[in-house]
Amino acid sequence: MTVDPHHPGQADSVRITEADGQHAVLAFSGVLDSHELRVLEELLLDSRLRSPQEWTLEMRDLDHLDLACAYALLRAVTRAPEPAAITVHGAHPAVHRTLRHAGLDTVATFTE
Template sequence: MTVDPHHPSRSAPVTIAEADERHAVLAFAGDLDAPALGVLEELLLDPRLRRPGAWTLDMGDLTHIDLACAYALLRAVTRAPEPAALTVRGARPAVHRTLRHAGLDTVATFVA
């Protein structure tokens, strides 16, 4: 299945829920694994994500993330000269563990 990250359907594993000059919220659902990596990487290049100084990753509905996708998130957050402040909200223990293995715990604040 091909998903356009700029016009995602309900089945998209990640969407930009909101974005303005200061803050962006990315909402995750289902499984984020190898078949979804391209969708994630394309979405992370969206111009709306270049401006905000803070991102929230809402992962309450995410059941699984693989290491490649976690690394893609880390690259996206740290590639800017001044990386965005990152909050990960609602990550399940297995998701949190994978994000930690990728090193996101060094640049993110995790909240329930």
């Protein structure tokens, strides 16, 4: 796991690329597995992710996502009393399948 020196504790495999009061964009790349779970969970607690009403998960560059990380994403996007609208963009079939197994397909829209 490589950590971005500008954002300690943030793995290169996931980063916040945009976050304001209305919309958050998280970009994923490479492999996101149990080795990065703690870092992912810390990132998902970032204060910039508390208020957006829409989240976009950019996953076109993500090669592998394990189930523990998919569950962490599901917990993060559904923790608010009014869950945000979630769009998963560009997930490869194996990543899409893992997200579906975690139940993210019940709260998210998937696009190419």
